[in-house]
C-alpha cells in the first residue's frame with residue numbers, strides 16, 4: 001500500500017517504516033498515526049517479516065505532535081472527541097520486535113513514540129526532549145511515565161520541566177538509547193542489529209518481548225512466573241529442538257520459519 005506520510009523499505013526479514021513529513025519536521029498528525037498503525041499491523045502479521053525498524057529522516061525522527069493541527073482544539077475535541085490519542089498506541093500491540101532508530105530530533109510526542117519502541121538506536125547527532133511545557137501542555141503519550149522509568153526521576157523531571165534536550169551521549173548514558181552509531185553509518189548499523197534479531201527464532205523473540213514488557217506491569221514474582229510459562233512452552237517448539245541440536249552438533253542453527 002502507498003502511504004502519504006510514511007515510506008516503506010523492505011530489507012529481507014526486516015522492514016523499515018520511515019516517518020515522512022519533511023516540511024513539518026515529521027510532526028505526528030492524525031493521518032500519519034493512522035498510517036503508522038496500519039503499516040505496523042500489516043508487517044506484524046506478515047510471515048516474511050521478523051523485525052520492524054521505525055525511523056525518520058537524517059534530520060528528525062519526529063518533532064512531536066502536529067502543533068498546527070491541534071492549536072485550535074478544545075477540550076471537547078480532545079477528551080470526548082479523542083481527536084488526538086485514539087491512534088497513538090497501536091505500536092504497543094505489535095508483537096514482533098520494533099527497533100526505533102533516531103537520527104536528529106525526537107521531541108515531545110516524537111520522543112514518546114520512540115520510547116514505545118522496544119529499544120532505541122541513535123545517531124551521534126540525535127537529540128531527545130519533552131518540550132511540551134513550552135507550548136503549554138503536559139506530555140500526553142507517556143512522557144511523564146516512560147521517561148522517569150527509563151532514565152530516572154531526576155533527569156526526567158529536569159527534561160520535562162525545563163524542556164532541555166539531551167544529546168545522544170547523555171541518552172545512552174542514562175539508558176534511553178541502547179547504542180549510538182555515527183550518523184553516516186546509522187542505518188547500515190541498525191540494519192545489522194535488526195538482521196541479527198531477524199535470524200533468531202521469531203516466536204522466541206516475541207515471547208521475550210512479551211515477558212520484558214510484563215516486567216513493567218507486574219510484580220517480580222508474577223513476572224518470573226510469566227517468563228517460566230514461556231520457557232516451558234519453548235520445549236514444544238521447533239526452535240528449541242533446532243537450537244539445542246545445532247549447539248550439540250556444533251553447527252549454526254537455522255531458525256527459518258520458526
Ligand code: CO8
Pocket residue numbers: 023024025027028063064065066067068069084085086088105107108109110131132134135138139140141
Ligand atoms: N508541529 C507542527 N509543525 C512543526 C512541528 C510540530 N511539532 N515542529 C516543527 N514544525 C514545522 C515548523 O513549524 C516549520 O514549518 P514552516 O517551515 O512552515 O514554518 C518546519 O516544521 C521546520 O521547523 P523549524 O523552522 O522550527 O526548524 P528548526 O530546524 O529551526 O527547528 C525544531 C527544529 C527544534 C524541531 C523545532 O521545529 C521545534 O522546536 N519544534 C517543536 C517541538 C515541540 O514543541 N514539540 C512538542 C509538540 S507538543 C507534543 O508533541 C505533545 C504530544 C502529545 C501526544 C498525545 C497523544 C495522545
